[in-house]
Amino acid sequence: MKLSTLLSKLFPPLHGWPLIGALVGVLVLCVFLFFALHALPPRARKMVIAGATFLAGLFFALEWFWPAGADGTNPLTFAVPTVGNVANVLTAFTLGLGVMSLIRIHGNNVARQKAGWENSVVLLAGMVVMAVSGLFFEKTIFFRSLFRDVLNSFDAAMFATLAFYIISAAYRAFRIKSVEATLMMIAALVVMLGMIPIGQALTSFIPERGSFLSLLRVDNISNWMLTILNAAAQRAINFGLGVGALAIALRVWLSLERGAYFESSAE
Amino acid sequence: MDHASNSWPTAFIVILWSLIIIGAVRMAQAGRRFYIRRIAGLNAIDEAVGRATEMGRPILMVPGIGDIGVIVMQALSIFSYIAKTAAQFGNRILLPTGGGTGPAIYTVADEVMRESYAAAGRPEAYDPDSVMFISDRQFAFAAGVSGMIYREKVAASFLFGEFYAEALIFAEAGQMVGAIQVAGTTQTTQIPFLIASCDYTIIGDEYYAASAYISREPTLLGSLAGQDIAKAIIWLLVFVGAIGVTYYSATGGQAAMKAFFLNQWLTPH
Numbered sequence: 092m093k094l095s096t097l098l099s100k101l102f103p104p105l106h107g108w109p110l111i112g113a114l115v116g117v118l119v120l121c122v123f124l125f126f127a128l129h130a131l132p133p134r135a136r137k138m139v140i141a142g143a144t145f146l147a148g149l150f151f152a153l154e155w156f157w158p159a160g161a162d163g164t165n166p167l168t169f170a171v172p173t174v175g176n177v178a179n180v181l182t183a184f185t186l187g188l189g190v191m192s193l194i195r196i197h198g199n200n201v202a203r204q205k206a207g208w209e210n211s212v213v214l215l216a217g218m219v220v221m222a223v224s225g226l227f228f229e230k231t232i233f234f235r236s237l238f239r240d241v242l243n244s245f246d247a248a249m250f251a252t253l254a255f256y257i258i259s260a261a262y263r264a265f266r267i268k269s270v271e272a273t274l275m276m277i278a279a280l281v282v283m284l285g286m287i288p289i290g291q292a293l294t295s296f297i298p299e300r301g302s303f304l305s306l307l308r309v310d311n312i313s314n315w316m317l318t319i320l321n322a323a324a325q326r327a328i329n330f331g332l333g334v335g336a337l338a339i340a341l342r343v344w345l346s347l348e349r350g351a352y353f354e355s356s357a358e
Numbered sequence: 359m360d361h362a363s364n365s366w367p368t369a370f371i372v373i374l375w376s377l378i379i380i381g382a383v384r385m386a387q388a389g390r391r392f393y394i395r396r397i398a399g400l401n402a403i404d405e406a407v408g409r410a411t412e413m414g415r416p417i418l419m420v421p422g423i424g425d426i427g428v429i430v431m432q433a434l435s436i437f438s439y440i441a442k443t444a445a446q447f448g449n450r451i452l453l454p455t456g457g458g459t460g461p462a463i464y465t466v467a468d469e470v471m472r473e474s475y476a477a478a479g480r481p482e483a484y485d486p487d488s489v490m491f492i493s494d495r496q497f498a499f500a501a502g503v504s505g506m507i508y509r510e511k512v513a514a515s516f517l518f519g520e521f522y523a524e525a526l527i528f529a530e531a532g533q534m535v536g537a538i539q540v541a542g543t544t545q546t547t548q549i550p551f552l553i554a555s556c557d558y559t560i561i562g563d564e565y566y567a568a569s570a571y572i573s574r575e576p577t578l579l580g581s582l583a584g585q586d587i588a589k590a591i592i593w594l595l596v597f598v599g600a601i602g603v604t605y606y607s608a609t610g611g612q613a614a615m616k617a618f619f620l621n622q623w624l625t626p627h
Contacts, residue, residue: 156369159361182426182462189461189491196487207509242495249497253523256530257551263533264554325546328562332544334588335566337372338379338581339428347383347577 095169141346148344150174193218278316285313374591379584386580394582399540399558400571403436406514406538407443415513416450420503420528421467422519422543423457423496429544430463433518435569436542437467438474440516445478452506453489456499464491500524504531517541517556518565521548529555542568563589 105113128136150167151174157165197211221242224234265276284290294308305311341347362369386392410417419440421433437453444451453471455464468489475484492502504527507515515532517525517539525541525548532539533555541552542560553559560568563585570578 155360156362158363163361165361182459185459185461185465186494187461189455189464189494192461192464192489192491196490199487245501246495246497249501249527250523253526256526256555259530259533260526260551260554328546328549330592331563331585331589332566334375334585334592335563336428336544337375337588338585339432339566341376341379342383342577342581343428343431345380347380347581 094166098170144346145344148340152344190218281309282313282316285310371591375584375588378587379581382584382587383577383580386576386583389576390580392579392583394567394571394579397560397564397567397571399542399560399564400568402538402540402558403440403516403572404443406516406540407440407447407449409538410444410449410513411447413513416452416510417444418503418507418510418512418515418532418537419451419453420515420517420519421453421455421463422517422521423460423499423524424520425457426459426462426466429520430466432566432569434467434470436518436572437516438470439569439572441471441474442478445475445480445483448483450485451488452510452512454492454499454503454506455490456492456494456502457496458494460491460494460499464489496522496524500527503528507531507535507537511535512537515539517543517552518560518568519543521545521552526551526555532556
């Protein structure tokens, strides 16, 4: 019998009172586990956490290494979306904590009339208005206007400020004060010239291909810099990042770094 | 879905690298000492915290807007070290979180900061309001953090994590208030902007080396040594592949190049 079929028989879909009963039962179990974990001594608690971490990672490692059939799945593939949903549910729980943090900090600002408390009033009012309109007036023009005409406009305004920030950053970056800055300036100039019509027109008299002189066309040099030099450097960086990510994932999965930096010492 | 059976040589390489990294960690834990080259950006962390102490202005730490995962955990490990130093000097810290999993990062960051202050022997100095959730939307988060930078006039700004377009907004806001800025990200598209705007930038796998560099813990140093051995294997494969492809394409044409064993071995089927 397939694992998915067995689990479907053990945990069939529930509706109505059986569903409510199951939810209450799970809640009671979670509360019990919460207090049980708190009652454990720290060393045992760390072992439980390390064990849970290992089992969680083991599922994904097994699912990847288990050979897949012709349909591209193995006996564990069916559970991947469900396990992913568990992570989403946990993240959704933490959203409540995030909202509480916002209300606590800005409510405190308003209550104590700290500097800028008026902005906190606007934030809290905006949060309430968006939440209420989204919950009760989602299909109305009111909510759509708030989202499309207010929120999206503010997003676009912040994105637009990037244009000015890029100019100021580029001015500082392209000041020629070292060999590296000079090289970067020349490379940037060539790449930019190769992408704009006026730059391409500078060397348009040179044949595009079929001649050794084609190498001197601005657009060819620009393309070479981007696809050969730049791509090679990016791939080299990505190799290092990939290996680094694997190392950290292994350390977390096998709890090798316990006591390394989040705690003062391993017990 | 992708599985190891799509490319067994890739799975073999992953297992090989994992064994190398675990082996190096075990060697380090047994007492073997490994060398790390100097990384200017990480040396500057202490300088930045010291400057913030002298100026009496807060320290800003931003873990990016990525999903909670290895990148954010690495950022929080760096911030843990900064927080310990800040706690010893009595500096104020600001740690705004945001993005899709911002609330989850907020809860983890709060715990990490609390433990850092406790490890520095100053648990009573920790201000719970120093870690806050701003927004799950990218530019709302950018607006909140840049406003914080301008209002608080932070003296030191640490941008470590997964950043997108908002990276330049943070970095330029820090430049405007005269903050010393150290940034590190895995997003290669944002590295040029951070290099242009920040005083020090950690590039590529220096980001993952940061925790080993700062703490000098044997486990982390061993992991770093294992990563370097794995990268040496990649270098060897790239070198052999480049020689082979160049030779076969010069002598045997496309068919010979496709038949070149590395091409066959490593390309997914």
